[in-house]
Amino acid sequence: xxxxxxxxxxxxxxxxxxxxxxxxxxxxxxxxxxxxxxxxxxxxxxxxxxxxxxxxxxxxxxxxxxxxxxxxxxxxxxxxxxxxxxxxxxxxxxxxxxxxxxxxxxxxxxxxxxxxxxxxxxxxxxxxxxxxxxxxxxxxxxxxxxxxxxxxxxxxxxxxxxxxxxxxxxxxxxxxxxxxxxxxxxxxxxxxxxxxxxxxxxxxxxxxxxxxxxxxxxxxxxxxxxxxxxxxxxxxxxxxxxxxxxxxxxxxxxxxxxxxxxxxxxxxxxxxxxxxxxxxxxxxxxxxxxxxxxxxxxxxxxxxxxxxxxxxxxxxxxxxxxxxxxxxxxxxxxxxxxxxxxxxxxxxxxxxxxxxxxxxxxxxxxxxxxxxxxxxxxxxxxxxxxxxxxxxxxxxxxxxxxxxxxxxxxxxxxxxxxxxxxxxxxxxxxxxxxxxxxxxxxxxxxxxxxxxxxxxxxxxxxxxxxxxxxxxxxxxxxxxxxxxxxxxxxxxxxxxxxxxxxxxxxxxxxxx
Ligand code: SRM
Ligand code: SF4
Numbered sequence: 001x002x003x004x005x006x007x008x009x010x011x012x013x014x015x016x017x018x019x020x021x022x023x024x025x026x027x028x029x030x031x032x033x034x035x036x037x038x039x040x041x042x043x044x045x046x047x048x049x050x051x052x053x054x055x056x057x058x059x060x061x062x063x064x065x066x067x068x069x070x071x072x073x074x075x076x077x078x079x080x081x082x083x084x085x086x087x088x089x090x091x092x093x094x095x096x097x098x099x100x101x102x103x104x105x106x107x108x109x110x111x112x113x114x115x116x117x118x119x120x121x122x123x124x125x126x127x128x129x130x131x132x133x134x135x136x137x138x139x140x141x142x143x144x145x146x147x148x149x150x151x152x153x154x155x156x157x158x159x160x161x162x163x164x165x166x167x168x169x170x171x172x173x174x175x176x177x178x179x180x181x182x183x184x185x186x187x188x189x190x191x192x193x194x195x196x197x198x199x200x201x202x203x204x205x206x207x208x209x210x211x212x213x214x215x216x217x218x219x220x221x222x223x224x225x226x227x228x229x230x231x232x233x234x235x236x237x238x239x240x241x242x243x244x245x246x247x248x249x250x251x252x253x254x255x256x257x258x259x260x261x262x263x264x265x266x267x268x269x270x271x272x273x274x275x276x277x278x279x280x281x282x283x284x285x286x287x288x289x290x291x292x293x294x295x296x297x298x299x300x301x302x303x304x305x306x307x308x309x310x311x312x313x314x315x316x317x318x319x320x321x322x323x324x325x326x327x328x329x330x331x332x333x334x335x336x337x338x339x340x341x342x343x344x345x346x347x348x349x350x351x352x353x354x355x356x357x358x359x360x361x362x363x364x365x366x367x368x369x370x371x372x373x374x375x376x377x378x379x380x381x382x383x384x385x386x387x388x389x390x391x392x393x394x395x396x397x398x399x400x401x402x403x404x405x406x407x408x409x410x411x412x413x414x415x416x417x418x419x420x421x422x423x424x425x426x427x428x429x430x431x432x433x434x435x436x437x438x439x440x441x442x443x444x445x446x447x448x449x450x451x452x453x454x455x456x457x458x459x460x461x462x463x464x465x466x467x468x469x470x471x472x473x474x475x476x477x478x479x480x481x482x483x484x485x486x487x488x489x490x491x492x493x494x495x496x497x498x499x500x501x502x503x504x505x506x507x508x509x510x511x512x
Pocket of ligand 1: 056058066068098099100101102103104105106132138139183185200222223224225226270395396397401402403404439440441442443
């Protein structure tokens with residue numbers, strides 16, 4: 001079991017919690033918890049340690065837990081979707097499913113007494129929720145069209161799966177990496193368009209050739225938090241596209257685990273260690289942990305604008321297509337899971353993929369099947385060609401389920417996009433990201449227009465409002481947007497956004 005290095009700094013409360021009992025220890029107690037019920041559980045186990053199993057206590061819905069899965073590269077099979085739906089249907093309207101900004105699924109409605117069965121059912125279909133919350137490595141993201149995209153440089157699917165298997169002991173839980181100083185995000189891009197937002201991950205691999213061999217440049221330290229936002233910086237390192245990626249990821253995680261600050265929780269992400277040491281020393285220590293000198297970075301190859309993958313696109317396999325469907329703010333019902341599985345089986349080869357824009361992609365659709373697929377009733381709700389504001393709308397969970405939230409996000413995001421679309425003609429999609437609080441789960445800094453929940457004063461009353469970010473650029477030459485307006489009341493937002501869309505994004509008022 002890995003331990004934090006002895007330190008003179010005062011440990012934060014989560015470090016004390018982990019010292020009292022390792023997070024992963026709840027794995028062996030889940031049957032006991034299920035039998036005693038949530039009210040009788042130790043609050044530390046219930047509200048924090050269960051997150052090591054991906055089970056989240058929701059203060060907003062006491063007794064109804066959320067389960068966050070791990071879906072490497074966002075790739076699912078129809079039998080997995082069916083298994084999730086079969087389990088969730090017992091909860092009726094209490095069940096709902098969200099596609100997350102890390103191309104993952106979160107399931108809601110779960111009762112504690114059902115968790116042992118739930119975890120067994122996940123494992124039976126090759127899924128896991130282990131280590132998906134708290135001080136663990138989050139879902140590892142990759143291009144959602146890996147293996148399909150004719151322009152891709154490297155198919156990252158098996159590498160990402162192998163990395164997840166290594167860091168989680170094939171989904172059973174790996175105590176080497178369950179006591180990091182903080183959460184840790186990893187992304188591996190194999191395409192040309194930076195589809196995974198490499199720049200906002202603690203560790204990202206982006207494709208690059210070294211002496212004719214394809215491998216990855218390495219980026220470190222990207223993160224968002226309520227007090228600081230930092231894009232990843234180059235480690236000036238290159239590794240071949242093989243097991244070296246796993247070795248280097250392990251080395252960086254070990255360096256972070258053993259040296260990262262465990263004091264002020266707001267200063268515990270990887271970038272703070274890099275700041276403290278400087279990138280040269282950090283690189284040196286990582287190289288020692290890696291056990292070999294690191295090659296210098298090679299020229300970057302990502303030179304495409306980011307795609308959203310919606311609509312019909314030919315695959316590199318002749319005669320087959322992938323079809324991206326827009327799922328408004330990523331929200332699904334149990335019935336939707338069944339329907340997506342059915343479409344994948346009927347028209348494709350049983351595969352469904354998720355994107356960091358909270359959408360789905362059906363893959364391997366033969367040319368001849370396209371017209372019938374496009375006429376399926378589900379596609380009237382999950383459109384392959386959504387209107388330009390809905391198309392680019394992403395939203396975090398918000399106050400419906402998240403107790404950090406300062407505002408309701410998802411329903412408001414849909415309503416505002418639809419009302420502005422009805423009034424305006426837009427020359428191109430505009431990416432609007434909503435996030436309910438400064439934790440930035442909805443990534444407002446990568447959006448054309450980012451909306452961050454805030455409490456604002458209007459007419460002497462505190463009301464729900466937002467701070468507005470502008471100028472986020474994704475894909476080639478990605479950079480983060482910056483706060484441009486503060487304290488806009490949500491009820492004034494349609495007017496403010498209308499003006500922004502006209503002035504900056506070429507929107508024109510529709511003549512009725
Ligand atoms: Fe997040 C905490 C939801 C992506 C930064 N995030 C939370 C919690 C767990 C808080 C809580 O316990 O209620 C939220 C759960 C609410 C719920 O019931 O759904 C939550 N985060 C989400 C999701 C579901 C947003 C979404 O609607 O898609 C995303 C799940 C991703 C996944 O599948 O693992 C999600 N969170 C992100 C991202 C975006 C990303 O990874 O690209 C970020 C910013 C990037 C980053 O982390 O550097 C993000 N979440 C945070 C933070 C701030 C971290 C920090 O260093 O301060 C918190 C708060 C914390 O960890 O203390 C947080
Ligand atoms: Fe919750 Fe805030 Fe994250 Fe939204 S940004 S899911 S409100 S923690």
